[in-house]
Amino acid sequence: MLENFLLGLNTVMDPSVFVYAVVGVIIGQLIGVLPGIGAITAISLLLPVTFHLDATTSIIMLAGIYYGSQYGGSIASILLNLPGTPSSVVTCLDGYPMAQKGQAGKALFITATSSFVGSCIGVGIVIMAAIPMSIFALKFGAPEYASLVFLGLLAATMIATGSQIRSLAMVALGIFFGLIGSDISSGAYRFVLIPEMADGISLVSLAMGLFGLGEVIKNIGQKKRRAIDVKITLKDILPSRAEAKGLVGPLLRGGGSGSFFGALPGTGAAIASFMAYAIEKRVSKTPEKFGKGALAGLSGPEAANNAAAQTSFIPTLTLGVPGDAVMALMIGALILNGVIPGPNLMTNEPALFWGVIASFLIGNIILFAINLPLIRFWVMLIRIPYNKLYPIVILMISAGVYSHRNSVVDVIMTLMFGVLGYVLRRYRFEAAPVLLGFVLGPMLEENFRRTMLLYGGDFTVFLTRPICAVFTGLAALIIAFSIFSTVQKGKANRSV
Amino acid sequence: MKTGKKFARLEPMFGSLALIVAACFVLGIGWGYSAGKLTQMGPGYFPRIVGFALLGFGALSLYSDVTNPTVSNTRFEWRNLAFVCASILTFAALIDRAGLVPATFVSVALATIADSQNSVKSTLIYTLCVCLFAWGLFIHVLELPLSAFGRG
Amino acid sequence: MSIKLRIALPILAALAAPVFAADYPEKTIRLYHGFGPGGNADTVARIVAEEMSQGLGQPVVVESKPGAGGTVASDFISKADPDGYSLQLMVGGHSVAAALYNELPYDAKEDFTFISTIGKFPFFAATQAGAFDDMADLVAQAKEKPGSIKIGHAGVGSTQHLSGELLGLLSGAEFLHIPYKGGAAASTALLGGEVDLMIDAGTSTRGQAEAGTFDILGVTSGERWDDATDVPTISETVAEGYDVLSWTGLGGPAGLSDDVVATLSAEMARVMALPSVQEKITALGAKPSASTPEEFRTLVETQIGVWTTVVKDAGVEKR
Numbered sequence: 001m002l003e004n005f006l007l008g009l010n011t012v013m014d015p016s017v018f019v020y021a022v023v024g025v026i027i028g029q030l031i032g033v034l035p036g037i038g039a040i041t042a043i044s045l046l047l048p049v050t051f052h053l054d055a056t057t058s059i060i061m062l063a064g065i066y067y068g069s070q071y072g073g074s075i076a077s078i079l080l081n082l083p084g085t086p087s088s089v090v091t092c093l094d095g096y097p098m099a100q101k102g103q104a105g106k107a108l109f110i111t112a113t114s115s116f117v118g119s120c121i122g123v124g125i126v127i128m129a130a131i132p133m134s135i136f137a138l139k140f141g142a143p144e145y146a147s148l149v150f151l152g153l154l155a156a157t158m159i160a161t162g163s164q165i166r167s168l169a170m171v172a173l174g175i176f177f178g179l180i181g182s183d184i185s186s187g188a189y190r191f192v193l194i195p196e197m198a199d200g201i202s203l204v205s206l207a208m209g210l211f212g213l214g215e216v217i218k219n220i221g222q223k224k225r226r227a228i229d230v231k232i233t234l235k236d237i238l239p240s241r242a243e244a245k246g247l248v249g250p251l252l253r254g255g256g257s258g259s260f261f262g263a264l265p266g267t268g269a270a271i272a273s274f275m276a277y278a279i280e281k282r283v284s285k286t287p288e289k290f291g292k293g294a295l296a297g298l299s300g301p302e303a304a305n306n307a308a309a310q311t312s313f314i315p316t317l318t319l320g321v322p323g324d325a326v327m328a329l330m331i332g333a334l335i336l337n338g339v340i341p342g343p344n345l346m347t348n349e350p351a352l353f354w355g356v357i358a359s360f361l362i363g364n365i366i367l368f369a370i371n372l373p374l375i376r377f378w379v380m381l382i383r384i385p386y387n388k389l390y391p392i393v394i395l396m397i398s399a400g401v402y403s404h405r406n407s408v409v410d411v412i413m414t415l416m417f418g419v420l421g422y423v424l425r426r427y428r429f430e431a432a433p434v435l436l437g438f439v440l441g442p443m444l445e446e447n448f449r450r451t452m453l454l455y456g457g458d459f460t461v462f463l464t465r466p467i468c469a470v471f472t473g474l475a476a477l478i479i480a481f482s483i484f485s486t487v488q489k490g491k492a493n494r495s496v
Numbered sequence: 497m498k499t500g501k502k503f504a505r506l507e508p509m510f511g512s513l514a515l516i517v518a519a520c521f522v523l524g525i526g527w528g529y530s531a532g533k534l535t536q537m538g539p540g541y542f543p544r545i546v547g548f549a550l551l552g553f554g555a556l557s558l559y560s561d562v563t564n565p566t567v568s569n570t571r572f573e574w575r576n577l578a579f580v581c582a583s584i585l586t587f588a589a590l591i592d593r594a595g596l597v598p599a600t601f602v603s604v605a606l607a608t609i610a611d612s613q614n615s616v617k618s619t620l621i622y623t624l625c626v627c628l629f630a631w632g633l634f635i636h637v638l639e640l641p642l643s644a645f646g647r648g
Numbered sequence: 649m650s651i652k653l654r655i656a657l658p659i660l661a662a663l664a665a666p667v668f669a670a671d672y673p674e675k676t677i678r679l680y681h682g683f684g685p686g687g688n689a690d691t692v693a694r695i696v697a698e699e700m701s702q703g704l705g706q707p708v709v710v711e712s713k714p715g716a717g718g719t720v721a722s723d724f725i726s727k728a729d730p731d732g733y734s735l736q737l738m739v740g741g742h743s744v745a746a747a748l749y750n751e752l753p754y755d756a757k758e759d760f761t762f763i764s765t766i767g768k769f770p771f772f773a774a775t776q777a778g779a780f781d782d783m784a785d786l787v788a789q790a791k792e793k794p795g796s797i798k799i800g801h802a803g804v805g806s807t808q809h810l811s812g813e814l815l816g817l818l819s820g821a822e823f824l825h826i827p828y829k830g831g832a833a834a835s836t837a838l839l840g841g842e843v844d845l846m847i848d849a850g851t852s853t854r855g856q857a858e859a860g861t862f863d864i865l866g867v868t869s870g871e872r873w874d875d876a877t878d879v880p881t882i883s884e885t886v887a888e889g890y891d892v893l894s895w896t897g898l899g900g901p902a903g904l905s906d907d908v909v910a911t912l913s914a915e916m917a918r919v920m921a922l923p924s925v926q927e928k929i930t931a932l933g934a935k936p937s938a939s940t941p942e943e944f945r946t947l948v949e950t951q952i953g954v955w956t957t958v959v960k961d962a963g964v965e966k967r
Contacts (some may be wrong), residue, residue, distance in 0.1 A: 342855030427511025
């Protein structure tokens with residue numbers, strides 16, 4: 001294994017390949033910082049470039065863009081509450097409150113470190129356990145996904161800080177948004193009021209509207225100056241020794257759970273970070289701090305989504321089946337270069353396989369190295385008075401959403417979600433569960449319907465299949481626990 | 497006066513009421529899709545479940561609004577809302593027809609006016625700067641498939 | 649008419665002609681397709697767009713408008729200005745959709761200009777390695793226990809789906825058809841053993857077969873495929889008359905001017921003759937094949953006929 005890895009390192013260290021690895025991660029980082037212009041847009045734009053490169057170099061560059069954008073995605077979330085991807089929605093939850101308290105520098109430092117550690121855990125798992133992980137991932141059929149996604153939806157209620165009823169209502173609203181468009185299992189159009197909605201609602205529109213735009217509407221013209229980091233010394237940025245100690249657990253848990261979710265085709269970074277957040281909140285001794293700037297709530301999910309970004313290459317590279325649209329683009333680039341992806345990739349093209357994996361490590365080191373000094377720069381950005389900053393934010397939202405799929409309707413939808421986000425907050429409804437419902441709802445529907453079709457409507461599959469049984473059991477525990485705590489609360493209220 | 501008072505009393509419930517309206521919308525339209533049967537679910541199966549869930553949770557949160565009314569202490573930012581809407585809608589209207597730079601100009605100018613602290617002169621200079629920045633970033637650095645002026 | 653003018657006119661005309669031709673294209677051409685980025689349609693679109701940009705001297709930008717088996721993009725194109733700046737990378741699904749939908753917002757024949765085919769390719773019937781001896785064995789098992797053999801396909805109303813229905817129809821066996829979100833998800837399901845059979849393009853089946861994870865039992869084309877001559881056709885084994893070929897091609901909205909069609913048609917002929925393009929199209933499992941607009945139209949019309957029969961006879965629910 002070490003020998004193979006060295007072969008990979010050798011491939012990456014070839015200057016003509018190395019340059020593209022660096023270019024990839026830097027473009028990814030830049031694209032990630034600009035919310036709305038996601039990795040897919042960037043990769044599609046650069047795909048023609050890969051026509052002129054060999055397969056290994058192409059994939060190394062495209063992969064760099066992908067995981068580089070995961071790094072960059074957190075920055076706008078922390079500074080402006082502006083998430084461009086569903087996983088950076090989770091970063092908003094505790095990152096933005098930290099920035100408002102004047103701890104933007106520290107939040108960015110923790111994010112960069114967590115991303116790096118998470119990525120390293122992910123890379124480590126890819127190196128050591130790519131094959132076993134892919135075999136395990138194949139055990140996931142429709143019933144497994146259905147029960148896992150159901151568990152994820154329950155976890156959504158843990159993410160919210162307020163009442164569970166209200167967050168469940170928001171999950172349902174999110175699922176409804178997810179149903180809009182054409183139905184996967186029958187092809188029928190649902191809730192398509194205008195033809196442009198046939199593709200469904202764009203995730204970018206929903207995330208940027210509910211979070212970013214809602215925040216802008218609230219903040220314009222506020223006389224109160226935003227808290228800013230007066231000095232940016234190393235001491236203000238670095239977490240204290242006690243804080244650092246407290247981050248070890250979240251990092252390991254986040255990296256581990258993220259690696260798991262990433263390796264399942266079709267789940268990916270978003271679910272990884274939502275789940276990591278729920279886990280951290282569950283194990284925390286101070287869950288009430290979550291949503292108000294808890295370090296663990298920032299660090300765990302951040303480690304998770306970066307670990308997932310690395311392990312999501314496992315099904316693509318070892319099985320030849322892409323887990324999501326970004327991976328499909330990579331496969332496309334491979335095919336164009338005459339490499340047919342499949343289980344033979346590792347033996348037929350060892351230099352490519354291990355080169356890509358080694359490039360992950362190199363790429364992450366580069367990303368970490370360029371991110372640390374940049375913290376100073378980002379924190380300075382917050383010093384721009386808000387009345388000079390928000391019009392640019394609005395422009396970035398409009399232009400970013402538009403460029404996502406060249407759709408004016410998406411821009412208008414974003415505005416509607418912005419207004420909705422503003423109004424929801426006013427009535428103590430939170431936006432994060434909407435996002436989770438939106439991402440998970442359609443997955444639940446698809447897999448549940450397929451389960452029923454495959455097993456002839458037999459519900460016992462959720463108990464008889466071992467992996468399903470684990471998820472079903474966990475879901476039952478969560479439900480039992482929340483009923484129990486509601487009852488307890490009710491008793492306490494009555495006695496008062 | 498009386499209507500104002502009534503409004504103030506009903507205001508905390510608007511959020512939950514809106515959810516119930518949304519639930520009725522989901523059920524109303526979703527009922528038109530065939531539900532199928534358990535082994536062969538139609539496109540209407542899940543919308544029904546979601547519609548009822550939304551109705552149920554909306555009703556429960558309405559109950560908590562009634563028993564425990566909480567009014568947001570911040571005022572409703574009509575001015576911000578109006579100008580942000582105007583800004584984004586003009587961007588949407590102009591981006592396809594007039595190109596990125598004109599769309600940016602009008603949109604940023606409208607957004608800037610939302611904050612009454614901004615003077616006319618500073619708004620103008622600022623807007624021009626942002627246009628230049630947008631043109632450089634989107635057209636030249638990122639090379640997005642947008643046209644700077646005119647139809648793409 | 650003065651002599652000067654008599655001389656000047658042909659010169660003017662000669663000058664004017666290239667000016668006319670050079671008029672188009674004078675700005676970015678958008679090449680739409682109805683599938684996600686990275687899919688077959690997207691990749692083919694990018695290969696062609698890259699070369700066309702150079703040949704036409706204007707950028708040809710690929711844009712994905714996914715949704716409902718590509719009909720979202722087709723609808724968009726059918727209503728686009730016929731100025732030659734909105735084109736569509738069409739796929740075999742275009743004819744399938746025409747057969748499948750009760751009410752399409754467009755007419756699949758009359759609302760389009762067909763310019764040239766790009767590639768033609770068959771599908772391959774793949775199973776888990778060692779699961780069945782051959783096509784005959786699979787069909788025999790399906791006949792023994794109707795509905796026990798599950799076919800995973802890339803989505804309801806996809807060509808892959810209807811190919812499976814056609815297999816049931818012509819072989820007389822009853823299959824359970826399971827929809828997935830795209831061919832990759834169906835491949836994963838076959839790898840994991842959730843379904844027994846998938847009928848999909850060579851790019852997703854043959855790589856697996858080379859690695860020994862899949863067995864390829866048959867090819868959907870009426871005759872054996874050039875670069876896979878050892879694979880028997882489905883027609884010669886279990887379903888006589890089975891002949892499914894999918895294709896990619898370049899089209900646009902109806903009413904494109906003859907000049908534009910001529911320019912694009914000539915450009916396609918040039919692009920398709922390039923060895924680098926042929927190589928890439930072949931890598932995607934297709935036979936590079938340019939055609940005249942008339943040949944392309946005939947192909948589409950014939951296939952609409954075939955699929956209409958399949959949808960009717962197999963009792964696939966129309967939408």
